[in-house]
Amino acid sequence: MFPKLDPLLHSELRLAVMSILAGVDSAEFSYIKKQTGATSGNLSVQLDKLSAAGYIIVEKGFKGKVPCTTCKITPVGLAAFENYVNSLKKYLI
Amino acid sequence: MENNIENKEMTAQQSLNLISEMMNNSRKSILSKNGKHFILWGALLTIVSFVIYELWHTTGNANWNLLWLAMPIIGFPMVKVISKKDAEIPQNIISRQISGLWLAYCAFVMVIFVASVFFLKPMQMNLSLIIVLLLGFTECISGIMLKNWTIIISGFILGVGGAFAATLIQSAEQLLMFTIGGIIITATGLIVKSQYK
Numbered sequence: 001m002f003p004k005l006d007p008l009l010h011s012e013l014r015l016a017v018m019s020i021l022a023g024v025d026s027a028e029f030s031y032i033k034k035q036t037g038a039t040s041g042n043l044s045v046q047l048d049k050l051s052a053a054g055y056i057i058v059e060k061g062f063k064g065k066v067p068c069t070t071c072k073i074t075p076v077g078l079a080a081f082e083n084y085v086n087s088l089k090k091y092l093i
Numbered sequence: 094m095e096n097n098i099e100n101k102e103m104t105a106q107q108s109l110n111l112i113s114e115m116m117n118n119s120r121k122s123i124l125s126k127n128g129k130h131f132i133l134w135g136a137l138l139t140i141v142s143f144v145i146y147e148l149w150h151t152t153g154n155a156n157w158n159l160l161w162l163a164m165p166i167i168g169f170p171m172v173k174v175i176s177k178k179d180a181e182i183p184q185n186i187i188s189r190q191i192s193g194l195w196l197a198y199c200a201f202v203m204v205i206f207v208a209s210v211f212f213l214k215p216m217q218m219n220l221s222l223i224i225v226l227l228l229g230f231t232e233c234i235s236g237i238m239l240k241n242w243t244i245i246i247s248g249f250i251l252g253v254g255g256a257f258a259a260t261l262i263q264s265a266e267q268l269l270m271f272t273i274g275g276i277i278i279t280a281t282g283l284i285v286k287s288q289y290k
Contacts (some may be wrong), residue, residue: 010103010108011283012103012111013104013109015111015222016111019111019112019115019116019119020115020116022116023116023119023185024118024119024123024183024184024185025183025184025185025189026183027182027183028181028183030181030184031183032182033223034181035118035119035122036115055288061182084108085109087114088105088108089109091105092105092106092109
């Protein structure tokens with residue numbers, strides 16, 4: 001019996017975002033956008049979904065006078081990501 | 094990766110490939126930024142040490158060593174300029190630890206340098222030996238963190254070779270070790286940059 005994959009993570013853009021955030025302390029919106037190649041609107045929507053699930057923290061602030069959105073993975077998000085990867089491996093064995 | 098990630102669902106293999114690709118790309122951009130710092134400090138060390146060597150060698154006055162203080166005065170503002178340019182690139186555990194390691198090196202060297210200049214008699218402490226040994230050690234540990242044998246070996250050669258040279262060579266000529274050290278650190282930066290391009 002295959003384990004059920006977390007539907008929130010089983011989406012290309014959300015998984016890409018979580019993969020980036022799992023390896024860094026925190027990342028700016030512009031960095032994630034550049035790495036994923038996603039549009040600002042789409043990325044914002046997906047970040048909101050991850051944030052609502054408690055997988056990431058989104059902080060809106062300023063860098064000098066420029067608005068700056070920073071994202072950080074939470075322990076809940078990291079655990080969900082690890083579970084997701086472990087489940088994926090079972091599909092491939 | 095295609096620069097156009099949508100919200101579509103994937104197979105297990107595609108998901109794993111995406112995770113691995115995203116993590117690798119992110120790691121590369123982060124460590125490439127570290128490479129720039131190696132190049133900056135390496136080039137600065139090469140130039141400053143060679144200038145001091147020339148001045149000391151020509152005039153015979155060891156007080157030119159005070160010009161070492163130019164390194165942090167020039168270096169840290171330049172780090173700020175580089176960091177501003179790469180401001181959006183985040184830190185990961187490796188880049189943070191390497192930065193911390195080199196900051197610790199700077200702190201050790203500054204304290205030893207200032208203490209030896211103001212509180213010890215000249216030549217009471219073989220300053221060059223201590224600094225070059227620490228330099229090689231820090232370089233070596235950086236190589237271990239980056240899993241790069243070229244950097245590990247060059248750090249080892251710099252530290253051990255430099256320590257022997259510092260014992261055998263006297264006065265101004267000792268500074269040429271730091272010029273070589275600077276060249277090695279610059280090369281480290283170029284290796285890191287090309288490895289994580």
